[in-house]
Amino acid sequence: MRRRAGIGGLQNAAAARDQYRLLGENVARLRTDLMKEQLSTFRSQLEDFARKHKNDIRKNPAFRSQFHEMCAKVGVDPLASNKGFWAELLGIGDFYYELGVQIVDVCLATRPHNGGLINLEELCKLLSQRRKGAREVVSEDDCLRAIGKLKVLGSGFEVITVGKRKLVRSVPTELKKDHNEILELSQAQGFVTGEEVERRLSWSTGRATDALETLLDEGLAMIDEGHRDGKRRYWFPCVSSVSSFVASETI
Amino acid sequence: MAGNWLLPAETTTSGRPVLRPGEVEFSLQPSVDLVNEENPNFPTFKSGLLILTTYRLLWLPNPESTTSPSSSAAVSVPLAAVTHIFQSKRSIKGMFASPRVRFQVSVTPEGRVQERGSKSMVITLVLRGKSDPDSFLGKFWEAWRGKAWEGSVSGSVEGVEGPGSLGDGGGSSSSDTGLALKMPVVGVSGILRKEQEMWESTDKSLQDAFQDLNALMNKAKDMVMLAEKMRQKLLSGSNSQANVTNDEEMGSKEEMQDWLLSVGIVSPVTKESAGALYHQQLSRQLADFVKIxxxxxxxxxxxxxxxxxxxxxxxxxxxxxxxxxxxxxxWEKFNVPVMLKKFESGVMVIQNKSHSDEEVFSRIRSLVQKPDALQTGVSATDAARTLGIAPAMAKEHLLAAESKGFLCRDVSPDGFRFYVNIFQDIDPNDEYLVKEYGVYDAWIRATIASR
Structure with a gap:
């Protein structure tokens, strides 16, 4: 192309560049939109297949591995059995096992935020989001039954009741680091209150209460209800001996 | 060299075969002999585990009969080298003997199994296990005819939305390559047209593939590739356009990364493939899996x-x-580096054997021998902080160490405290004798120093 001289030429070139850029952006946007659309088709088809042809897929090992790969790549959960009549009635079939795996999955994924303690309601909501392809809603009762199936694997996974709410605890005491943090916190004064734990560590009430109660059960904490502000204080004699605090207070 | 007429095969530490990418197990058969009937000079492989995969026949020695973990003894026959599978002949004699499956493989002149070898050899499988030889033969045929290894050898098949997939008439992508090259891509309109065609072809292949299950099975490879491409584009696309904060897009991206979905195990042990060996093989696969x-x-x-x-x-x-x-x-029966542990509370955990007692005890021992701890002892909390574990766990460990005689407990209003056990350093005949550099000695020094 011959380069034209002068201001006119420069302006032309600039305008052309702008045009190209605009076109490029349009194409790019179109491309993303189209791809999203195709991806969602792909996903819903895979979900359908996973539900309808489950047994056929499982019969052919070579195809099964390819099917799994597809699902994993586009983010489709291959576990999508319908609950069905017999599952509902007798608790047989894959439905509750699948749900169990998904429940643990949610717990693992949210563990960094909640320390392994999740509200049953919230758990149900997250599960329903992930199973949006399935037509059935996952009820709290389904969750409880699925968790019941995991009992064989030890008591590391349980449903506890705090007040009116039901919480699911996925980290057993033996593996929980929350207690260490509370003990760390209590070092300054020798005691903590529930409120303080929530505020300083920015935990939910349930998480703090659960951890403190466990420490109490373990015999690591002692409670003091009699203080002037009316708040329950958890003392930790093991962190620094009580006598040293008594001594420092009397002096 | 008659010793290595078969190809060696790798196994994992827990005795599972190392499969190649894309290789999937079809069937497992216990106690199978590999025999070369034509040439009895070749060593026979007695009573091992036979695994039929989409690529190979693997023979693993029986772990119970071999004393050493002789992983090198595992051998394989690539299905590509199999030239013929004989139909089983029924005879009176066959009713009493163990069922046999014969197949012909091509070998090199030296008698080594190889693809496209100049000579051939018949290998006999003697199935001594209580399995159904006919169903095994059927699977053998299926795997052999499937020729799954061919795809893996020739590398990746052309992508679905590559330049070759113009997709008119629904022809296979590779045959259209010539047509694509003939159409010159010129200028902006050319690029746009190409884009358009690409999308249309993707749409079409999606439609074709998801008609029914058989269609999807036939197009599985292409669909896997398409999935991978979509994933790549979506992940890279949202990175490059970081300034465009599209909630929906971020949502779907998160969805893809957040999930634990992964094809970690391409060839899971199933009841169908492993039969009676199910739990045993599952156990080995699990041991390999949990390591990471x-x-x-x-x-x-x-x-x-x-x-x-x-x-x-x-x-x-x-x-x-x-x-x-x-x-x-x-796991207790196999030689695997992991173990199952049950706590008194009923909680069950899996831990590395190296992580278990010995290492923890040595850390506890060094903890209680610090000058401070020699005087005031350690509590479960102290141990938890030093070892970086939960207090409940630390208490378990301390109690275990106590029962081994490393520690002594002191129960006071301050709770449980554990001290290093110096009783074992005291000579019952002469309690004033202080051995040099012992724990007792260290304890005395620390006590004196604090005064």
Whole structure:
């Protein structure tokens, strides 16, 4: 192309560049939109297949591995059995096992935020989001039954009741680091209150209460209800001996 | 060299075969002999585990009969080298003898199994296990005819939306390559047209593939590739356009990364493929699988977490909690580096053997021998902080160390405190004798220093 001289030429070139850029952006946007659309088709088809042809897929090992790969790549959960009549009635079939795996999955994924303690309601909501392809809603009762199936694997996974709410605890005491943090916190004064734990560590009430109660059960904490502000204080004699605090207070 | 007429095969530490990418197990048969009837000079392989995969026949020695973990003894026959599978002949004699399956492989002049070898050799499989030889033969045929190894050898098949997939008439992508090259891509309109065609062809292949299950099976390879491409584009696309904050897009991206979905185990052990060997093989596969997550979690993990991760890696081939527990309890019999531990509270965990007692005890011992600890002892909390574990766990360890005689406890209003056990350094005949450089000696020094 011959380069034209002068201001006119420069302006032309600039305008052309702008045009190209605009076109490029349009194409790019179109491309993303189209791809999203195709991806969602792909996903819903895979979900359908996973539900309808489950047994056929499982019969052919070579195809099964390819099917799994597809699902994993586009983010489709291959576990999508319908609950069905017999599952509902007798608790047989894959439905509750699948749900169990998904429940643990949610717990693992949210563990960094909640320390392994999740509200049953919230758990149900997250599960329903992930199973949006399935037509059935996952009820709290389904969750409880699925968790019941995991009992064989030890008591590391349980449903506890705090007040009116039901919480699911996925980290057993033996593996929980929350207690260490509370003990760390209590070092300054020798005691903590529930409120303080929530505020300083920015935990939910349930998480703090659960951890403190466990420490109490373990015999690591002692409670003091009699203080002037009316708040329950958890003392930790093991962190620094009580006598040293008594001594420092009397002096 | 008659010794290596078959190709060697790799196995993992827990005695599972190392499969190649894309290789999937079809069937497992216990106690199978590999015999070369034409040439009895060749060594026979007695009573081992035969694994039929989409690529190979693997023969693993029986772990119970061999004393040493002789992983080198595992051998394989690539299915590509198989030239013929003989139909089993029924005879009176066959009714009493163990069923046999014969097949012909091509070999080099030296008698080594090789693809497209100049000579051929007949190998006989003697199935001594209580299995159905006919169903095995059927699977053998299926795997052999499937020729799954060909795809893997020739490298990746052309992509679905590559330049070759113009997709008119629904022809296969590779045959259209010539047509694509003829159409010159010129200028902006050319680029746009190409884009358009690409999308149309993708749409079409999606439609074709999801007509029914058979269609999807035939197009599986292409669809896997398409999935991979979509994933790449979506992940890279949202990175490059970071300034465009599209909620929906971020949502779907998160969805893809957040999930634990992964095809960690391409060839999960199933009841169908392993039959009677199911739990045993499952146990080995599990032992191989847990290594990486255990390492990430610091050597100890809740059994339920493992249940989730393992099942996720297996895709649709779920195992029940009972099967998992059985697989774990079988570990005691095998030589695997992991173990199942049950706490008094009923919690079950999986831990590395190296992470277990010995290492923890040595750390506790060094903890209680610090000058401070010699005087005031340690509590479960102190141990928890030093070892970086939960107090409940630390208490378990301290009690275990006490029962081994490393520690002594002191119960006071301050709670349990543990001290190093110096009783074992005291000579019952002469309690004033202080051995140099012993724990007793160190304790005396620390006590004197504090005064």
């Amino acid at each position: 997550p255990l390492e990430k979690a610091g050597g100890i993990m809740n059994l339920i977490d493992i249940y989730c991760l393992f099942n996720r890696a297996r895709g649709t081939e779920l195992i029940s909690p009972d099967d998992l527990l059985r697989a774990c309890s079988l």
